[in-house]
Amino acid sequence: MAKVEIYTKAFCPYCTRAKQLLSSKGATFEEYDITMGGPKRAEMLDRAPGRTTVPQIFIDGRHIGGSDDLAALDRKGGLDPLLAA
Numbered sequence: 001m002a003k004v005e006i007y008t009k010a011f012c013p014y015c016t017r018a019k020q021l022l023s024s025k026g027a028t029f030e031e032y033d034i035t036m037g038g039p040k041r042a043e044m045l046d047r048a049p050g051r052t053t054v055p056q057i058f059i060d061g062r063h064i065g066g067s068d069d070l071a072a073l074d075r076k077g078g079l080d081p082l083l084a085a
């Protein structure tokens with residue numbers, strides 16, 4: 001299964017929604033909690049320039065975007081093949 005990474009913050013409904021969608025697909029993910037900022041927040045900004053909201057999701061290193069982007073990708077049928085890669 002693909003490597004899924006997700007940058008999140010506490011009390012973030014969009015993060016919960018994205019994680020639920022990934023879990024519903026049977027995907028496991030590495031979660032980076034950037035509630036307190038720190039180097040992982042800097043890393044997120046570096047990997048997803050201009051995107052300051054959470055979640056930010058990466059599948060096999062490819063930037064997917066946020067929760068809405070993930071859901072849109074799924075609606076287009078593009079998420080399952082990426083997760084299965």
Ligand SMILES: N[C@@H](CCC(=O)N[C@@H](CS)C(=O)NCC(=O)O)C(=O)O
Nearest residue numbers: 012013014053054055066067068069
């Ligand atoms: N359309 C975005 C919305 C994401 C969003 O608004 N996230 C909130 C937290 S739930 C956020 O990052 N707010 C600014 C902040 O916490 O710095 C998505 O689907 O991911």
